[in-house]
Amino acid sequence: MIVLSKYPESGKITENKKVRIKIIKGYYLFYSFDMEKLSVIGFCDMRRDPNFVESIIIKKI
Numbered sequence: 001m002i003v004l005s006k007y008p009e010s011g012k013i014t015e016n017k018k019v020r021i022k023i024i025k026g027y028y029l030f031y032s033f034d035m036e037k038l039s040v041i042g043f044c045d046m047r048r049d050p051n052f053v054e055s056i057i058i059k060k061i
Contacts, residue, residue, distance in 0.1 A: 008033040 004010065004022060011020030011031065019041060022029045030042040 004029075004031070005038055008038055 004024075008020070008031075011022040011029075013019075014021055014030070018032050019030055020032070022031065023046065026046050028042075028044050028046060028048075029040065031038055031040050033039065
């Protein structure tokens with residue numbers, strides 16, 4: 001997580017330009033960030049369909 005805090009732009013952009021996705025040890029981490037903070041939006045197992053998970057998380061924002 002230290003690398004993500006230093007390089008928040010390293011995650012892949014999702015359909016919602018404010019939300020990014022990063023793979024961390026077999027899990028999808030959905031997050032957003034600005035100049036002051038990094039916020040975790042969702043975290044799920046990679047065995048789930050990432051498009052399904054992304055659609056649920058993006059709709060909640």
